[in-house]
Amino acid sequence: MSDQLDTEPGGERIHDGDPSGTTDVATQRSLETPHSGGELETRFRDPGLPAHVYRHSDIDPKAAKRREREVATLFGLSTLGTLLFIVAYFAIKPNDTSGSELIDRVGLSTRLLGLGLGLALFCIGAGAIHWAKTLMPDDEIVTERKPMRSADEDREAAVEALKEGAAGAGLGRRKLIRNSLLGAMAPLGLLAIIPLRDLGPLPGDSLGETAWGPGKRLMSDPAGRPIKPEDVEIGGVVHVLPEGIEKSEHRLNEEAKATAILIRLAPEDLLAQRPDRKGWDVSGIVVYSKVCTHVGCPVGLYEQQTHHLLCPCHQSTFDVPRNCKVIFGPAHRALPQLKITTNADGYLVAAQDFQEPVGPSFWERGK
Amino acid sequence: MPTLEERAGNIANEIDERFGTAKFVRRSARKVFPDHWSFMLGEIALYSFIILLLTGTFLSLWFRPSQGQVVYDGSYVPLHGLKMSEAYSSTLHISFDVRGGLIMRQIHHWAALIFVAAMIVHSARVFFTGAFRKPRETNWLIGVALISLSIIEGLLGYSLPDDLLSGTGFRIAEGVLLGIPVVGTYLSFFLFGGEFPGEDLIPRIYTMHVLLLPGIFLALITVHVMLVWYQKHTHYPGPGRTEKNSVGYPFFPVYTAKAGGFFFITFGVTTLLSAFATINPIWLFGPYTPTQVSAGSQPDFYMGFLEGILRMFPNWEITAWGYTLSLNVLVPTLIIPGVLFTLMAIYPMLERWVTGDNREHHVLDRPRNAPTRTGLGVMSIVTWLMLLAAGANDILAITFHLSINSITNFFRISIFIIPPISYVVTKRICLGLQRRDRDLVLHGRETGRIVRLPNGEMIEVHEPISEADLYTLTQHEPRHPVELEPVTDSNGIPRRSILSSKIRARVSRFYFEDTVNPPTPAEVHELEGHH
Numbered sequence: 001m002s003d004q005l006d007t008e009p010g011g012e013r014i015h016d017g018d019p020s021g022t023t024d025v026a027t028q029r030s031l032e033t034p035h036s037g038g039e040l041e042t043r044f045r046d047p048g049l050p051a052h053v054y055r056h057s058d059i060d061p062k063a064a065k066r067r068e069r070e071v072a073t074l075f076g077l078s079t080l081g082t083l084l085f086i087v088a089y090f091a092i093k094p095n096d097t098s099g100s101e102l103i104d105r106v107g108l109s110t111r112l113l114g115l116g117l118g119l120a121l122f123c124i125g126a127g128a129i130h131w132a133k134t135l136m137p138d139d140e141i142v143t144e145r146k147p148m149r150s151a152d153e154d155r156e157a158a159v160e161a162l163k164e165g166a167a168g169a170g171l172g173r174r175k176l177i178r179n180s181l182l183g184a185m186a187p188l189g190l191l192a193i194i195p196l197r198d199l200g201p202l203p204g205d206s207l208g209e210t211a212w213g214p215g216k217r218l219m220s221d222p223a224g225r226p227i228k229p230e231d232v233e234i235g236g237v238v239h240v241l242p243e244g245i246e247k248s249e250h251r252l253n254e255e256a257k258a259t260a261i262l263i264r265l266a267p268e269d270l271l272a273q274r275p276d277r278k279g280w281d282v283s284g285i286v287v288y289s290k291v292c293t294h295v296g297c298p299v300g301l302y303e304q305q306t307h308h309l310l311c312p313c314h315q316s317t318f319d320v321p322r323n324c325k326v327i328f329g330p331a332h333r334a335l336p337q338l339k340i341t342t343n344a345d346g347y348l349v350a351a352q353d354f355q356e357p358v359g360p361s362f363w364e365r366g367k
Numbered sequence: 368m369p370t371l372e373e374r375a376g377n378i379a380n381e382i383d384e385r386f387g388t389a390k391f392v393r394r395s396a397r398k399v400f401p402d403h404w405s406f407m408l409g410e411i412a413l414y415s416f417i418i419l420l421l422t423g424t425f426l427s428l429w430f431r432p433s434q435g436q437v438v439y440d441g442s443y444v445p446l447h448g449l450k451m452s453e454a455y456s457s458t459l460h461i462s463f464d465v466r467g468g469l470i471m472r473q474i475h476h477w478a479a480l481i482f483v484a485a486m487i488v489h490s491a492r493v494f495f496t497g498a499f500r501k502p503r504e505t506n507w508l509i510g511v512a513l514i515s516l517s518i519i520e521g522l523l524g525y526s527l528p529d530d531l532l533s534g535t536g537f538r539i540a541e542g543v544l545l546g547i548p549v550v551g552t553y554l555s556f557f558l559f560g561g562e563f564p565g566e567d568l569i570p571r572i573y574t575m576h577v578l579l580l581p582g583i584f585l586a587l588i589t590v591h592v593m594l595v596w597y598q599k600h601t602h603y604p605g606p607g608r609t610e611k612n613s614v615g616y617p618f619f620p621v622y623t624a625k626a627g628g629f630f631f632i633t634f635g636v637t638t639l640l641s642a643f644a645t646i647n648p649i650w651l652f653g654p655y656t657p658t659q660v661s662a663g664s665q666p667d668f669y670m671g672f673l674e675g676i677l678r679m680f681p682n683w684e685i686t687a688w689g690y691t692l693s694l695n696v697l698v699p700t701l702i703i704p705g706v707l708f709t710l711m712a713i714y715p716m717l718e719r720w721v722t723g724d725n726r727e728h729h730v731l732d733r734p735r736n737a738p739t740r741t742g743l744g745v746m747s748i749v750t751w752l753m754l755l756a757a758g759a760n761d762i763l764a765i766t767f768h769l770s771i772n773s774i775t776n777f778f779r780i781s782i783f784i785i786p787p788i789s790y791v792v793t794k795r796i797c798l799g800l801q802r803r804d805r806d807l808v809l810h811g812r813e814t815g816r817i818v819r820l821p822n823g824e825m826i827e828v829h830e831p832i833s834e835a836d837l838y839t840l841t842q843h844e845p846r847h848p849v850e851l852e853p854v855t856d857s858n859g860i861p862r863r864s865i866l867s868s869k870i871r872a873r874v875s876r877f878y879f880e881d882t883v884n885p886p887t888p889a890e891v892h893e894l895e896g897h898h
Contacts, residue, residue, distance in 0.1 A: 042887050044841045047834040049607030049614065095442040095464045102442055106463055114470045114642020122635025128628030136621045143399045143613050145599055145729060148502045199557035199567075206562060207552065221658055239658065251436075253562040256538075256657035290658065295542025295677070295696060296563075297535060298660045312662040313539065314678045315761060315771050328772050330677065330695045332684035360542035360696065362552050366689035 049140060057134050067134040074127030081119025088112035207365070208357040210242075210257040212338060217243040218262060218287065218348045226347045227262070229282050237302045238262040240287065242350065257358055259290040259298060260338055261309070262348075269307060269321045277323055280339040282348060287338040288324045291359040292316055294331035309335070333361065400622040401602035401615035405496075408489035410626060414633040415482035416588060422475040423577060429465055431457040432527065432573035434566040443650055451529075451654030454569045458528040458649055473641035479524060480646075481637060483517050483669040490514060494714075494744050497732035498601050501725065504715040506598075509591045511712045516580060516587075518669050523576040525647065525667055529569055532647075534655030535664055537568065539677075546696030564657060604730050604842045606835040613729070663761060672751050674758030676703050679778045711747075721874050723849045735804075736843045738797035739878045746790040753782055801883035804840045807832055808886045809894055845884035848875040 056063040092112065094105040150158070171178055217226045221239040224246070232238060240262050241255060248254045265284045273281075280286070288309070290298045297313035302320075308327070309318040316329030324335035336358050339351040357365045369377070383389045433453040439446050441456065442463040461468035490510055493499050499507035522540075526533040541563045544555040560567030599613045608614050616622050652661065666674055676699040683694040718740065719725065734741040756763065757778040764771040811829035819825050832840075851872040855861050 042889070044838055044888055046609065046838055046842070047606045050835055089466055093466060099444055102444070102463060106469055109466065110469045110473070111642050113467050114473075114638050117470070118635045118639035118642055120635075121631045121638060125628040125631030125633075125635055128624045128631065132621050132624035132628065136624060138616070138621070140402075140614050141397065141399055141617055142607070143397075143599075145611050145613055147727060148598065196557065200560045200565075201556060203552040203556050241658070250562070250565070252564050252655075252657060256563050259658040294682075295539045295546075297538060297664075298658055300660055301662060312660055312664055312761070313535065314674075315775065316682075317772075326682060329775070330680055330682050330699075332682045332693070332695055360545045361684055361691045361693040362545040363548050363550075363690055363692070364552065365691050366686060 049142070052139050055134065055138065058138075064135060067130070071127045071131045071135070074123045074130060078120045078123035078127070081116045081121075081123060083116070085113055085116030085120060088116055207257075207359070207362065210353055210358060211245050211248060211254045212242045212258055212260075212350045212353045214350065214352055215343060216350045217343070218260075218340065218350065219243050219245075221259070228346050229285055229342065229348060232262065232264040232285060234264050234266050234284065235304050236264045237304075239290065239300070257291065260287050261290045261299070261302070262287045263302060263307075263309075263320055265307065265321060272321045274323050277337060280337055280351075282340055282342055285340065285348065286320065287340050287350075288318075288320070288335040289338065289354060289358040290335075292331055293326075293333040293335060294329070294360065296360045299335065396617065396619040398596075398618040399599070399613045399615045400618060401600050401608075401613060402625075403603055405492045406600065407629060408485055408492055410629055411633055412482055412485035412489055413588065413592070414630045415478045415485060415637070416584060417630070418478040418634055418637060419475060419482060420581065422471045422478065423581075425471045426461060426468075426475060427577060429457060429461045429468065430454070430527070430573075432570045434529065434564070434569045446650065446653065449654060452569065454527060454529040455649070455654045458530070462650060470638070470641055473644075473646050474638055476525070476646045477641045477644070478637050479521055480667060480669075481633075483514070483521060486510070486514050486517060487669075491744065491748065495732075495734040495741055496601070496603075497728065497737060497740065499715040500728040501715075501719065502598055502727050503594070503601075504719075506591055506594050507715050508712055509587050509594075511708060513584065513587055513591070515708055516583060518673075520576060520580045520584070521667055521669055523572045523580070527569060527573060527576060528647075528649045529655050530649040531652040531655050531659060531661060532649075532664060534564065534657070535660050536666060536670075538563065538657060543696055543700045546693040547701070548690075548692055548697070564655070599729070601729050601731050604733065604839055606838045608730060610727065610729050663765070665759060665762065668755070671758040672754035673700060673704060675754035675756065675778070676700070677758075678760055679757045679775055679782070681779070720871065721849075721878050722846075723871075723875070730842070732843065735797040735800040738794045738801070738882070741797050742790040742794035745793040746786045749789040750782065750786045753778060753785060757782075798881065798883055805883065805886050808837060808840050809891060841885040841887075843885055846879045846882045848872065848879045 057067045058064075088109065092105060092109040094102060094109050097105055166172065218238075218240040219226055219242070221241045224241075226243070227238060227240070238261075240260050242258050245251065245254050245258060263286055265281075265286060267284050270281065270284055270286075290300065292299045292311040292313065294311065294314055294316050297311050299309050299311045299316070299318065301310040301312055302308075303310065307320045309320055309324060310316075311318075311329065311331070314330050316331030317327050318324040318331075318335050319327045323337060326332060326334060336354045336356050338354055340348055341351045343349045379389075431453040435453045436450050437453055437456050439449050439451055439456050439459065441459055443459055446459065458472075461472060463469070493507065493510070522536060526537050541555050541559065544558065545551045547554060555563070558568070558571070559565040560571075600615070602608045602614055616625075653659075665671075677696075680695055680699040683698075685692040685694060732740075734744075757775070760771055760774045760778070763769065763774055811831045814828045814830050816828045817825055818828050831837075849872055851868060
């Protein structure tokens with residue numbers, strides 16, 4: 001850029017302080033240019049491409065030589081980058097160490113490899129562009145555009161050719177062939193869809209059933225220990241899964257539906273419960289599905305002060321004392337409640353499975 | 368011993384005798400490419416795609432697309448003994464045990480972000496300069512397809528490592544599928560091979576991510592670039608640049624060196640970024656389990672606007688005759704994005720209908736000379752940014768110590784207020800700039816020199832602008848709303864589509880009624896006569 005000589009094409013700048021009082025002195029040149037017909041009055045004339053400005057390197061061989069050296073230096077730096085990459089690759093093998101050093105070694109290796117590769121690539125690019133901008137010809141050239149539309153005769157000839165071909169095939173005449181071909185092609189799409197049927201089983205009732213059932217102990221997640229009511233203080237929270245879930249055939253599928261959260265409320269906080277949910281808790285301990293009824297994220301944030309459960313994905317907020325009713329956010333339905341009781345050994349157990357499908361709404365969930 | 372040139376000539380001869388390449392080379396070597404920094408945005412997208420192919424191939428040599436469960440015993444001790452999928456454990460292997468694996472992963476992820484970002488900015492450039500006008504509508508449509516597919520490709524890509532964050536993305540995708548009326552559960556069971564998360568998802572999306580979608584990208588990008596070549600690139604207005612010519616540098620050697628060099632610069636910068644800026648450190652998130660999620664979960668930026676709509680949409684759900692329609696999921700994730708992308712896709716046709724302009728355009732618009740279009744463009748960007756911010760409402764709440772509820776409610780209301788304001792403001796700014804251009808042409812440039820006349824009057828001297836500037840400021844066509852067609856045609860027979868004609872005239876008035884047209888030589892002449 002610094003190479004640009006400061007030459008103004010056609011730079012005669014006049015009207016320095018015209019004493020006639022004319023402040024509005026624009027554009028005489030354009031107006032005075034003789035023009036054909038009345039076009040003069042509506043549009044300004046296109047003065048054409050500005051004169052070419054020569055660069056230092058175009059007229060000064062020394063400057064050109066300097067540019068050449070700069071380009072070569074950039075290409076040389078690229079070679080150094082490649083060398084750096086190769087050296088770093090063989091010198092650092094991060095997993096030779098283990099433990100806490102690993103992350104540092106991986107970080108060092110990544111930075112050196114990235115630096116080498118980045119330099120190798122960037123300097124080739126910078127060199128090529130510097131070369132193009134300072135040493136390659138920079139005269140702008142002009143080509144004509146032709147309209148995209150074909151010439152009339154070509155269009156006519158094309159239509160003719162197609163008509164002739166269609167007539168030869170008898171597309172218009174032989175309706176039986178045309179119609180039966182259409183009849184054969186139309187259902188072909190089905191063959192692309194039908195074989196996809198075995199992508200998965202049909203849903204059936206599986207979305208409405210979880211691994212919870214009468215007598216299943218509540219196990220803390222991830223420790224996997226059974227829970228007694230006296231283990232949980234007021235305000236305490238335990239993430240729970242049903243006993244034995246780790247042995248199920250599709251563990252993650254079962255966990256995705258059965259995951260639940262246990263919260264112990266103060267007795268006075270339970271007064272806002274729905275009357276038909278009386279007896280679903282064990283001395284203030286209530287259990288709700290942890291799968292958000294919006295799009296299924298685990299509702300894992302419990303605010304002890306307000307007794308709100310918050311979904312970290314889309315901020316649906318559920319009010320625990322009122323049976324996890326939605327009080328804010330995009331979820332519509334309350335979190336399903338799990339009825340619990342204690343077994344003979346005093347451990348918390350489910351009294352039954354959830355009484356409605358857990359998780360996001362779906363079309364036939366009410367059926 | 369033949370000289371180098373002779374040997375090259377021999378090879379060229381062998382090739383030409385088989386493929387007749389000389390004809391093509393003769394035409395193409397001096398093909399003109401107009402030059403402007405904004406034309407590089409599309410190049411960045413193209414080069415990022417190539418970087419993605421290269422680094423993606425490298426990663427695929429070690430990645431195991433499987434949800435088979437293994438117990439981890441690799442180099443990264445904090446996760447020892449944990450059950451995880453092979454996909455996650457092989458991603459850990461790439462990060463810690465394959466030399467250069469982590470830098471390749473980071474380049475791949477950064478290049479993906481740059482790919483989408485460059486396409487979005489490129490499309491904005493094309494929009495604001497009117498480069499989508501006839502004959503380039505097809506390339507606009509291809510661009511819209513590429514942007515929308517890239518969002519899906521990105522989602523699949525960051526889901527493959529099967530870490531806690533990516534699995535959460537597909538949990539939400541399951542919720543979205545379930546929300547589709549009638550067939551939702553079926554679609555979900557077919558995608559996951561049964562219940563969520565199942566064991567089929569990762570292998571399935573792997574094939575889509577590395578084969579199906581890249582194949583479609585390659586085909587669309589090839590057509591996109593060939594059309595640019597065939598239809599010739601647009602150029603910005605200026606002296607010597609017309610609708611009938613193309614002004615710029617020759618393909619060989621200047622453009623070859625610049626574009627080729629720019630590929631290496633893009634690759635180099637992406638690599639340096641990846642060397643020093645960690646992205647997606649999956650070892651910190653742990654393996655996916657549907658029972659956990661980390662607070663502050665954020666998708667990649669290109670998903671942000673969808674996340675924003677999903678977070679701010681009201682919790683409407685309809686239940687009737689035992690069937691449930693989840694408007695709170697269906698509308699924000701499928702219907703609204705569908706409408707937005709459709710509007711974007713059909714905009715060129717819409718504008719052509721409004722302007723009634725059926726001619727080819729190769730000279731770009733200066734954005735100020737299309738105030739309504741520029742206003743609509745800025746309004747779209749503002750909407751997009753607001754949705755992006757709404758998708759990060761939890762981050763905003765924590766950063767600025769605000770209530771998440773008030774932030775969400777603010778977005779719910781202001782999404783209907785701020786974008787229209789941004790439209791009006793932008794349009795006013797454009798009209799102001801157009802008037803300033805008019806002033807420059809009619810009165811010249813202010814020089815800041817005050818001159819005292821013999822009669823004592825003080826005036827500021829104005830200087831005429833150069834002929835080149837004058838042309839650049841006045842080259843655009845005057846615009847007028849399309850007229851309402853007469854109720855009867857030239858034969859006195861009543862027209863049939865009076866309503867569509869009325870709508871068209873109305874929309875056209877909305878576009879052009881307050882347009883500022885370029886001054887004419889006649890106006891300048893009149894001013895001078897006046898003095």
